[in-house]
Amino acid sequence: MAEMLKIDNIRKTFNPGTINEKVALDGVNLSLEEGDFVTVIGGNGAGKSTTLNAVAGVWPVDSGKIYIGGDDVTRLSEYKRAKYLGRVFQDPMTGTATTMSIEENMAIAGRRGDRRGLSWGITKKERDTYRELLATLNLGLEDRLSSKVGLLSGGQRQAITLLMSAIKKPKLLLLDEHTAALDPKTAAKVLEISDRIIAEHHLTAMMVTHNMKDAIAHGNRLIMMHEGKVILNIAGEEKKKLTVEDLLHQFEKVSGEEFASDKALLS
Amino acid sequence: MAYLMSLDPMALFRSMPGAFAQGMVWGLMALGVYITYRLLDFADLTVDGSFATGGAVAVMLIRGGMNPWPALIFAFAAGMASGFITGFLHTALGIPGILASILTQISLYSINLNIMGCSNQAVSVDKYPLVVSLRYLSDSPSTKTKIYITCILFCIAVVAILYWYFGTEQGHAIRATGCNPQMARAQGINTNFHTVIALMISNGLVGLSGGLYAQYQGAADVNMGRGAIVIGLAAVIIGEVLFGKLYAGKKFTFAYTLFAVIGGAIIYYIVMNIVLWLKLPSDDLKLFSAIVVAIFLAIPYLKATHKGKEK
Numbered sequence: 001m002a003e004m005l006k007i008d009n010i011r012k013t014f015n016p017g018t019i020n021e022k023v024a025l026d027g028v029n030l031s032l033e034e035g036d037f038v039t040v041i042g043g044n045g046a047g048k049s050t051t052l053n054a055v056a057g058v059w060p061v062d063s064g065k066i067y068i069g070g071d072d073v074t075r076l077s078e079y080k081r082a083k084y085l086g087r088v089f090q091d092p093m094t095g096t097a098t099t100m101s102i103e104e105n106m107a108i109a110g111r112r113g114d115r116r117g118l119s120w121g122i123t124k125k126e127r128d129t130y131r132e133l134l135a136t137l138n139l140g141l142e143d144r145l146s147s148k149v150g151l152l153s154g155g156q157r158q159a160i161t162l163l164m165s166a167i168k169k170p171k172l173l174l175l176d177e178h179t180a181a182l183d184p185k186t187a188a189k190v191l192e193i194s195d196r197i198i199a200e201h202h203l204t205a206m207m208v209t210h211n212m213k214d215a216i217a218h219g220n221r222l223i224m225m226h227e228g229k230v231i232l233n234i235a236g237e238e239k240k241k242l243t244v245e246d247l248l249h250q251f252e253k254v255s256g257e258e259f260a261s262d263k264a265l266l267s
Numbered sequence: 268m269a270y271l272m273s274l275d276p277m278a279l280f281r282s283m284p285g286a287f288a289q290g291m292v293w294g295l296m297a298l299g300v301y302i303t304y305r306l307l308d309f310a311d312l313t314v315d316g317s318f319a320t321g322g323a324v325a326v327m328l329i330r331g332g333m334n335p336w337p338a339l340i341f342a343f344a345a346g347m348a349s350g351f352i353t354g355f356l357h358t359a360l361g362i363p364g365i366l367a368s369i370l371t372q373i374s375l376y377s378i379n380l381n382i383m384g385c386s387n388q389a390v391s392v393d394k395y396p397l398v399v400s401l402r403y404l405s406d407s408p409s410t411k412t413k414i415y416i417t418c419i420l421f422c423i424a425v426v427a428i429l430y431w432y433f434g435t436e437q438g439h440a441i442r443a444t445g446c447n448p449q450m451a452r453a454q455g456i457n458t459n460f461h462t463v464i465a466l467m468i469s470n471g472l473v474g475l476s477g478g479l480y481a482q483y484q485g486a487a488d489v490n491m492g493r494g495a496i497v498i499g500l501a502a503v504i505i506g507e508v509l510f511g512k513l514y515a516g517k518k519f520t521f522a523y524t525l526f527a528v529i530g531g532a533i534i535y536y537i538v539m540n541i542v543l544w545l546k547l548p549s550d551d552l553k554l555f556s557a558i559v560v561a562i563f564l565a566i567p568y569l570k571a572t573h574k575g576k577e578k
Binding site for chain 1: 432434435436437438439440442443446447449450451452453454455456457458
């Protein structure tokens, strides 16, 4: 098994030297083997999404190193890093271009990491492939290839974004609370699609979630973050036996606080 | 009553060929505005400068002995260079888009004066074989047909090229950049690069249109681009509002949209000619244009908020 992701002691402070100074990442370390699927939990402001954004290169980190598939990507800009990554965001609006059609969105994803020249943006062969891929979602989207994505529901968009993230097999899939904006039924469906795509393509994945049950039920590993640090790292058999009560207990023990998020308790 | 009597319907009729020709020439500029305003979501005010730059470059080259056709290629290139400057200021130096374009526009005023050596340079249709000219409309039926065919072919060619280009990988990348830069970067698109490319193509078209318009009116003037952005926006919005329903959901929507923009420019000039025909003071034309654009910009917004209230 090869190491797919290595996060080596990264730090990030937002608005340094101002009253809004916020230490978002305070020495985060994480290593993922090929095929690992890690769920990431923690309270608000713990640094979960920030960690994903650091890996995606949305902004440069202050210190530390990030390796994807053995390549040092710490200095690569966001668009150059994209060739290693598949990304799905919390806001269903973020992952797709709404004024473009379903097939155009997919074709853009199909060229992730390639030079974009003056050949046609989408070929007949690709169109057929995309139709088949969309049919696997069972959402009836395979007949709507030329519909604008802006006409679709949030769940449909997240499903398409998931497909897009795997059209070109990424070395790492980043799911940033990608079901948080959906109703429970749709969220379950999107999670099911996520699991299927990850298993089918044998992807290495990180999934941030607010939902402890989901965090326990999905993936083979789990980390908990607090105040910009990884405070809990659970894998294998130990993860399978984990319960929500265990997690809450662990959280209180390590952080010395009540888990404040009602959302996490209720869900 | 005396006022109504003084209005000559034939005069309005006679002004229509000019409106059509002018509308098509400005329509090319409006296509440039469409690329930045609609596809790239970038309010690019460079056009007020680059339109005159295209005119200045074409006129000076023709006066220097160049054939008017290749002079248009240089007008296009000069426009592209202007677009590049705005793109550079915005992407490499981090200046907000609208401000970057205003800086380029202001600097182009001086540059245009330098290109021409003074504020106005004539290019006579008697001395040079101009591509289009106001005079062709009145000379003879054959020159009249010629100018129409020239304008129509220009429009069809430009629409065809744009239709092809925005269907390519690079065109898709530009559209994604304009629609959702975050998504574009996540899919490996260099948003800065594609912003600059789109600004260059847009202003290239504006420069080309300026080169044609200078030939049409027989002179390049340092002020000829003043308010061009408003005319461009008017054409885009009028085209969308009036023709949008006709092609919604059809095949080749994008090509129809581009033709609708040119149609919008023609309608704009017809309306302007009617306004002049009604003997409204020509000093107020720009005020009138601005009001028309403001109304058409407001319609979609008001419609949306009205619908929101009903719910």
